[in-house]
Amino acid sequence: MTDHSVNTLDAIEVIPSGAALAAEVRGIDLSQPLPDDVQARLTEIWAEHLVLLLRDQELEDADLIRFSDYYGGQQMGGARKKRWEIGMKESGKAASTDKRVNYVTNLDKDGNPVQHNRGTGSFELRWHSDNTYVDIPPTGTMLWADVIPDDDSGQTMFCNQIRAYAEMPEDLKAQIQGKNMMHDGSRNTANLVHPHRDMPKTREEINGPVHPMVRVHPPTGKQALFLGRRWDFPSTYIVEMPNDEGEDLMDRLWAHATQDKYVWTQHWKRGDFILWDNRAVMHRRTAINSSQPRILHRTMIKGLPVVAAWESNAAAD
């Protein structure tokens, strides 16, 4: 007899967070392949809520990869891809040997929790969207919680950039209309310089792709503010503006975009699976208690070229 308690349309239950984005979805077991109709429904739910939480999942890395295949396959992190290309593959107990999955962890190579490791360690991570320092950033990111501290450290916050853009003061909207940002690719999310890069000292030394400041969110046709990641000058900058003016404007944009009214916070439990839309959501992480191990398995969904809001006739308000 078929089990109707999971992976059927009838079994799916959506519980909105009540915040500006995110919903918990029940009735789905990602350790099993999803039928086409369930995939399609989940895609609709994702487009509406942007961040999905599925609890009590017991997953293998192959399950994450299969899930990414529903959306066109996975994409390796930009910095990690570069490290692999130059022979710096991860090693040790805390590393994935599969290039399609990586472990976001505060363990060192001996498997002990630490403040500093080769990744983002136990640090607080500032607001960003993933991998905007590559030409085609990932469509989405998924994390599955394997090991989680018991003190609620290492929370992940998400903020809705469609809502932030829709409610942006008109003078701010006018200032970014048609403008682009150079996305600094020199450092990781913990502000550590990548092994193959140098810390830039001038605007001219900033290296990365140029992306529009407002992009189309393809599943809905809505417009989303697209800020990426920024450090103290010299870092990500607005191409069409002098430095001082651009820095002031970016201060205002980040302050607007990350207000509490646009934010939802994930308090991790083991077995949680989170999927977010990297085209319309920024995220950050609170510091992790460095005496406790934390291991999240991450796969990113392959992106498509960024579409500027002003380049698309299909874009809606």
Ligand SMILES: [Fe+2]
């Ligand atoms: Fe991230």
